[in-house]
Amino acid sequence: MHIELLKKIAEETMGKPAVDLIVILLKKKNINEFIIAKKLSLTINQTRNLLYKFSDRGIVSSTRKKDKKKGWYTYFWTFEIGRALLFMKQVLLKDTEHLKSILKSRENKRFYICKSCNIEMTEENALLTDFACRECGQLLELNADRKVIDDVNRKINKFAQQMKVVNEELERRGKEHEKERERGEIKSKKEKGDRLRKARMKRKRDKAKAEKGKHIKKEIEKGKKIKKRA
Numbered sequence: 001m002h003i004e005l006l007k008k009i010a011e012e013t014m015g016k017p018a019v020d021l022i023v024i025l026l027k028k029k030n031i032n033e034f035i036i037a038k039k040l041s042l043t044i045n046q047t048r049n050l051l052y053k054f055s056d057r058g059i060v061s062s063t064r065k066k067d068k069k070k071g072w073y074t075y076f077w078t079f080e081i082g083r084a085l086l087f088m089k090q091v092l093l094k095d096t097e098h099l100k101s102i103l104k105s106r107e108n109k110r111f112y113i114c115k116s117c118n119i120e121m122t123e124e125n126a127l128l129t130d131f132a133c134r135e136c137g138q139l140l141e142l143n144a145d146r147k148v149i150d151d152v153n154r155k156i157n158k159f160a161q162q163m164k165v166v167n168e169e170l171e172r173r174g175k176e177h178e179k180e181r182e183r184g185e186i187k188s189k190k191e192k193g194d195r196l197r198k199a200r201m202k203r204k205r206d207k208a209k210a211e212k213g214k215h216i217k218k219e220i221e222k223g224k225k226i227k228k229r230a
């Protein structure tokens, strides 16, 4: 996984503290929340609030342990990369949709600007003041500057690239999961085979024992008969 990209997307979608938290959680599973707080230089309550935000989105999971002496619970947290990727995908999709709607309105509508006040408005609003600036009364000019459109397009492209990485990672994890499942199936089939074989052998042994027992009994009875006759 491209950890740097994961961190970058996390920062853009969830803010800077999220990144520090992810860095800690990526190191191992089931990390004590007091250790996380110490590493983040936050109080335990601030840390928990951050973790709960993650938890609400399903991107961390926890187990708890009761302190027998003090009677309180300590939580141990694990980062769920798969869920985090799905969450990022959602955010990227939403942001892209928003940018596309901005782009559409920029391309379909005309915008007017007062260059002195740097106020921009749609043509509908400019009509209301007869194309005069609300603030200074100066005549508005048609804003033909493509900078906004270019900026939006750049962002859309950036999100598309990030989305590609997220999708590739999800696909890779999906395949890995599938392989693991197959390995699990083969293993359980083999175990079932072993179990059946063992049971068969035990039946054979038991049968042999029983036969032997019968045989000995017969021999003994034969011995008794011989004795009687004698």
Ligand SMILES: [Zn+2]
Binding pocket: 114, 115, 116, 117, 118, 119, 133, 134, 135, 136, 137, 138
């Ligand atoms: Zn003005």
